[in-house]
Amino acid sequence: MIDSTPRTLRLLEHYADGEEARHFSLRLDKPLASDMAVIPGQFFMLTVPGFGEAPFTYLSLPDQQGRFSALVRRMGTLTQALFEQPVGAVLGYRGPFGKGWPLFFCARRVLIVAGGCGLAPLAGVIDEASCNRLPVRLSIIYGARNSATQVLGRERKRWRQTLPFIETCDEAMPDQRQGSPLDHLDELFAAQPPDAVLCCGPESLMLATAEACLQRGIAADKIWLSLERRMHCADGLCGHCYLGTSYVCKDGPTYRYDRYLQLQASGYPTSVALDQQPC
């Protein structure tokens, strides 16, 4: 039988990290071996008592003491309530869930394309590669609406020292690169043609990136996306997160682009992306 009772989690610290976003440091009271085996790109369900639970990605992965972090954007009731929690608050946790990014496939040069808060699910991969714990050469392109909405200020400062890292803004300041990440793809392709691409952000950006990479000769089975769907059980039971014949909570949230296209073409219904839902 599946135990869906949340485990207890403490809020250690939180600070503003981009407009309407906060960086949360959390600690599991009784970490399990499965928490220590989390792969970047997996997610957990966070309960705010009295407000329900919602899925969030691990920003840093749980350590031996059960400490990890998450980046949360304020969207509605639950995230608002989370922003108001005091340090020391007891929250609930279920996880880990889903499939993470493919870390051990034979790609030597990996391009990361992230938009907005979509940088958070990729942070674990970038950290592993910047410490040489992954046998890949990364290049990264990160787009945001403007400087105020850029997230992970501390992490980006660290990554810029060791990795090719391009940052773009739709509304750029004079010292910033203007435009969407797609406007700067050719520069990274010329400097370090990738064998594989990992992409996370608004679904429209991920699909446009995937198509741009296909046009530049990357095969669809070397392109990965991370999807966001409404989730309730997170365990393949409730059917809220379907994508054709697949459940995003179990089979995703990361999908290979060829698999994503197959599922879209399967003729089965698909739940609407969170960023395309009417407010």
Ligand SMILES: Cc1cc2nc3c(=O)[nH]c(=O)nc-3n(C[C@H](O)[C@H](O)[C@H](O)COP(=O)(O)OP(=O)(O)OC[C@H]3O[C@@H](n4cnc5c(N)ncnc54)[C@H](O)[C@@H]3O)c2cc1C
């Ligand atoms: C696998 C997965 C991983 C996620 N990881 C993160 C994460 O690391 N950090 C994070 O901040 N969020 C993440 N999310 C999204 C997060 O779960 C939602 O933002 C949260 O559930 C919103 O809860 P709420 O009660 O505050 O807002 P709600 O009251 O549920 O929503 C308020 C309004 O915002 C819209 N909305 C909600 N979420 C989104 C969204 N993601 N994009 C666009 N519109 C949205 C709703 O449709 C609604 O109109 C993830 C979602 C999934 C499925």
Ligand code: FES
């Ligand atoms: S959230 Fe229930 S099946 Fe995916």
